[in-house]
Amino acid sequence: MTERGEGILTAATRPTGLATEEPVGRSTGWWGVMLFLTTEGTLFAALFGSYFYLRFQHGAPWPPDGIRQPELLLPLIMTAVLVPSSLPVLWAEAGIRQGRRWQLRAGLFGTLVMGGTFLGLQGVEYSGILREYTFTTNVYGSLFYAITTFHGSHVAVGLLMVCWLLVASLHGSFGPHRYERVRIVAYYWHFVDAVWVAILFTVYLSPRL
Amino acid sequence: MPSSTTERGAGPGTEVVERLTAEWAEPPTLRGWFSTVDHKRIGRRYLVTAAVFFGFAGFSALAMRTQLAGPEAEILSPGEYNQLFSMHGTAMIFLFSTPMLFGFGNFLVPLMVGARDMAFPRLNAFGYWVFLFAGLFMWASVPAGAAPNGGWFAYVPLTDERHTPGLHLDVYTLGLLFLGISTSAGAINFIVTSLKLRAPGMSLNRVPVFVWAIVATSFMVIFALPVLNLDNALLFLDRRFDTRFFDTDRGGNVLLWQHLFWIFGHPDVYIIVMPALGIVSAVLPVFCRRGIVAYPLIVLSVVAIAIISFGVWVHHMFATGLPQLSYGFFSAASTIITIPSGLQIFAWLATMLLGRIVVRVPFLFVVGFIVTFVIGGFTGVMFALTAFDQQTTDSYFVVAHFHYVLFGGAVFPILAAIYYWLPKISGRMYSERLGRYAFWLIFVGMNLTFFPMHVSGLLGMPRRVYTYPGGLGWDPWNLLATVGAYVLGLGLLLVAVGVVHALRRGAPAPDDPWGGDSLEWATSSPPKPYNFPVLPRVHSLHPVWDPRTAESTGPGATEDRILTDGRQTLFTSELDGRYERAVRMPEETLKPLVAAIGLLTVFVGLLFAWYWVAAAGGALFAGTLAGWLWPAHRTPEEAGVPA
Numbered sequence A: 001m002t003e004r005g006e007g008i009l010t011a012a013t014r015p016t017g018l019a020t021e022e023p024v025g026r027s028t029g030w031w032g033v034m035l036f037l038t039t040e041g042t043l044f045a046a047l048f049g050s051y052f053y054l055r056f057q058h059g060a061p062w063p064p065d066g067i068r069q070p071e072l073l074l075p076l077i078m079t080a081v082l083v084p085s086s087l088p089v090l091w092a093e094a095g096i097r098q099g100r101r102w103q104l105r106a107g108l109f110g111t112l113v114m115g116g117t118f119l120g121l122q123g124v125e126y127s128g129i130l131r132e133y134t135f136t137t138n139v140y141g142s143l144f145y146a147i148t149t150f151h152g153s154h155v156a157v158g159l160l161m162v163c164w165l166l167v168a169s170l171h172g173s174f175g176p177h178r179y180e181r182v183r184i185v186a187y188y189w190h191f192v193d194a195v196w197v198a199i200l201f202t203v204y205l206s207p208r209l
Numbered sequence B: 001m002p003s004s005t006t007e008r009g010a011g012p013g014t015e016v017v018e019r020l021t022a023e024w025a026e027p028p029t030l031r032g033w034f035s036t037v038d039h040k041r042i043g044r045r046y047l048v049t050a051a052v053f054f055g056f057a058g059f060s061a062l063a064m065r066t067q068l069a070g071p072e073a074e075i076l077s078p079g080e081y082n083q084l085f086s087m088h089g090t091a092m093i094f095l096f097s098t099p100m101l102f103g104f105g106n107f108l109v110p111l112m113v114g115a116r117d118m119a120f121p122r123l124n125a126f127g128y129w130v131f132l133f134a135g136l137f138m139w140a141s142v143p144a145g146a147a148p149n150g151g152w153f154a155y156v157p158l159t160d161e162r163h164t165p166g167l168h169l170d171v172y173t174l175g176l177l178f179l180g181i182s183t184s185a186g187a188i189n190f191i192v193t194s195l196k197l198r199a200p201g202m203s204l205n206r207v208p209v210f211v212w213a214i215v216a217t218s219f220m221v222i223f224a225l226p227v228l229n230l231d232n233a234l235l236f237l238d239r240r241f242d243t244r245f246f247d248t249d250r251g252g253n254v255l256l257w258q259h260l261f262w263i264f265g266h267p268d269v270y271i272i273v274m275p276a277l278g279i280v281s282a283v284l285p286v287f288c289r290r291g292i293v294a295y296p297l298i299v300l301s302v303v304a305i306a307i308i309s310f311g312v313w314v315h316h317m318f319a320t321g322l323p324q325l326s327y328g329f330f331s332a333a334s335t336i337i338t339i340p341s342g343l344q345i346f347a348w349l350a351t352m353l354l355g356r357i358v359v360r361v362p363f364l365f366v367v368g369f370i371v372t373f374v375i376g377g378f379t380g381v382m383f384a385l386t387a388f389d390q391q392t393t394d395s396y397f398v399v400a401h402f403h404y405v406l407f408g409g410a411v412f413p414i415l416a417a418i419y420y421w422l423p424k425i426s427g428r429m430y431s432e433r434l435g436r437y438a439f440w441l442i443f444v445g446m447n448l449t450f451f452p453m454h455v456s457g458l459l460g461m462p463r464r465v466y467t468y469p470g471g472l473g474w475d476p477w478n479l480l481a482t483v484g485a486y487v488l489g490l491g492l493l494l495v496a497v498g499v500v501h502a503l504r505r506g507a508p509a510p511d512d513p514w515g516g517d518s519l520e521w522a523t524s525s526p527p528k529p530y531n532f533p534v535l536p537r538v539h540s541l542h543p544v545w546d547p548r549t550a551e552s553t554g555p556g557a558t559e560d561r562i563l564t565d566g567r568q569t570l571f572t573s574e575l576d577g578r579y580e581r582a583v584r585m586p587e588e589t590l591k592p593l594v595a596a597i598g599l600l601t602v603f604v605g606l607l608f609a610w611y612w613v614a615a616a617g618g619a620l621f622a623g624t625l626a627g628w629l630w631p632a633h634r635t636p637e638e639a640g641v642p643a
Helices: A003-013 A015-021 A028-058 A073-097 A101-129 A139-170 A180-208 B014-024 B030-035 B039-068 B078-113 B121-139 B168-196 B209-241 B255-286 B295-311 B324-336 B338-354 B361-384 B386-392 B396-426 B432-458 B475-505 B547-552 B591-607 B611-628
Strands: B568-572 B579-584
Touching (some): A028 A139, A028 B209, A073 A101, A139 A180, B078 B396, B121 B591, B168 B209, B255 B338, B324 B361, B361 B386, B361 B396, B396 B432, B432 B475
16 A cells, blocks of 8 residues: 555545545535435526516516517527536536546536626526516516526626635645535536526426417 | 432543533633633523513503503503504514523533533623624613514514504514524524533433434424515515515515415424423433323424424414415314324323323422413413414414413413422522512412413404403403413512522522433532533433442543543534544634624624625624634645645
C-alpha cells in the first residue's frame, strides 16, 4: 500500500473518523433541504393556483385586452437550455462521489453556462414583450411578470449557489466523504428546473387550451 | 407506574463532566450573549420577547376596552382605534402565540428527545433574531402612527393603495413576510430535530405528545405559511408597483386575497392551538399521577387535525356569496374536524378519571383551558352551520368565539406551561399562593371579558367599531367586558410578578419537582449547556418512570453516548430511533445575527422605498450566508479523494 493510501486508511479508521464519516441514514442537511423545497414548492403551487383562479374568474378572452397568445418559440428554446442543465449537475455529483474533482468543477461550470444562457434568453423575451404590455397593464400582465420573474430570481439564486460551490471546489473542500453541499445545491437546481416545466405549461401552453 | 424515586444512575465521573463543560460552555461575555447558539438560551429569549409583545398587545386591548366601556366615548380617535385593534390581533396571532409556543419548543424539544441541541443551532439563533427584528419592525410603527389599520386579516379592497394610503399596510405585508422567514426556519428545525436527534431507542411510539404536536404544527407551517407569504407579496406589489392582482378594474379579483389568507389562516388556528394541546398532554397526566390515556389515539388525532385543517378555510367566507355546493363541503369538513379535537378532550377526561389528581397551579390552568376551550369549541360548531354563520358573521359573537378558542386554547396552556416548566428553565420554584390568586383572577376575568360579547354580538353589535350609540341594549354587556378586561389584566400582572418573584426569591428547584415522565426531568434544573452528561437509551414512553432508561445513564454507560470529543450529539434513524452515528455540532457565532441584520436592512429599505439600501442589505445577507455555510477546508485524505 502506498504511503498516501495508508494515510487515508488511518484518517478513515480513527475513532472520530468512524463516528462522523459513516454514511448511515439521511443527514439533517438532506431533511432540511427537502423541507425547504417543500415549502418553496407550496409557494409556487399557490402562485399557479392563483393564476388559474384569476383566469377562470376573469373568463374569456384570456389573455384579455387584445394581448396575443404567448409566443412559444423562445420559451421552448429556454426549456431546452434549462431542463438539460440538470445533467451536468448530476454528472458533477457522480464525479465527486468517485473523487474526481475536475469532473465536479467541469459539471458545475457547464450548469453555470446553461443557467446564465437561460437568464439571458429571459431578458431577450422581456425586451420584446415589455413593448406590448407591462405588469401594470392588467391582471394577465401582472401574473406573467410575477411568475416568470419569481422563477428567474430562483434561477439567479441557484447560479449564485453554483458559483459559490465552484469557488469552494477550487479550494479543494470536497471529496467522496464530503460532498453534502454539492448534493444540496443539486437538489435546489433540479427543483428550479422542475418548476420551469410547470411554468411552461401554466403560463405558455395553458392559454391555448 | 410513576415512581419518581427510582434511583438514577450515579452518572459519569467528574472528569467527563469537566470535559463536556469545556466543550459546551459559552463565554459569559457580551459577544457570547450575541453569538450564542444554545437552544435553551434562545428558547428563553423567545419566551421573554413573545411575552413582551403580549404585553404590548394586551395594553392595546385595554385601551380599546376603556374606549368601549360606555357609549360615545372619545378616548381614542377612530384612526387610533383601527390601528390598535389591527396591531392587537396581528401581534397576538403572529408575534405572541406562535413565537411563545416555539419558545417552549426550542427549550423543550431537544431535552424531551434526549439531544444536546437543535438539529441546526445556528439557524435557530438566526430564527430568533429575525423574530425579534420583525416584531420591532411592526411595533415601531405604532408610535410613528403608521401601524397596520386594516384588521389582522387585512381584506382588500379596503387595504389597497387607493383606500388605505400611507405605510400602514406596507408595515403589515413586509412585517409578516419578514417574520415568516423566522417561522419557516423554526418549523424546519423542529421537524429535523425530532426526526434525527432523538435518543437511541426513542422510536416514534415513544415520542412525547408535546413533540408530536410541535412536529405536526411545523408541517402545517411548511404548507400554510407560503400561501400567506404569497398573499402578502401580491398585496405589496399591488400597493407599491401598481400590479393588478386585486384590482377589479383591470381583471383582478378581491376574493383571491380571502382565499389565500384563509388557506393559511385556518391551519394557523391549529398552528396556534396544537402545541398548546401538546402542553396539556404533557402537564395534565403528571398531575393525575399516571401516563396519558389513549396515547396512540391522541397522536393520530393530532395528525388528523393537521391534515383536515387545510380543508375548512371557506367557513371563514360563508358570507361572500360562493357557490352553495362549496358551502356544503366546507361545512361538512368543519364539522368533521371537531371529532379528533373532541377525542383529545375525552382522553384528558379519562386520564383525570383514572388518575389520582394533585391540584397545583399548572393543573388549575389546564382545567381552566378545558372549560373555556370546550365553550369556544361549542360556538365553533355553531359557525360550521352556514345559516347561523351568516347571521352572526362580523359581530361580537365571533370575537367572543375566537377569544374563547385562542385565550382558552392557547393562553391557558401557555400559562400552565410557564408554571410547570419554570423550575426547569430557571432552577427556581414559584410561589403557589401567588399562582393561585393569578389563576382565579385570570379565569374570572377572562370569562367576564369575553362571555358578555356573545350577548352583545347576538344583540347585533358589529366588531371593530370604535364606539356605539347608547340605548341599543349593548351598554351593560360592554361595561361588564371592560371590567373583566381589567380583572384579567391584573391576573396577568400577577403572573409576571410571580415569575419575577420566583427568579429573585424562589426556593431552588429540584431536578424533578413534579415527578414528570419525559426526559427534561432527567437532567439538572436548569440544564447544563450540554443537557445530558450521558445521552440516555430510551426503553418506554415514560423514560423517567422507567428504571431501564435511568440505568442507561448510570455507571455502565458506553462511550458512544457520552461523546466528550468536541461538541457532539447523536443521529438516530427516523422511525425506530436506531443508533446511527455521532455528529459534530457548530460553535457559537455572530453570523446569524449579522444575517438577520442584513434582512432587517432589506425590509426597512423596501418599506421606505430605498431600494439601494434594500439591495445592500441583501448583499450583506447573501455574503454572510456564503461564509456561514462555507465548507471547512479538508485535506484530500480527509475528504476521501483517492491519490
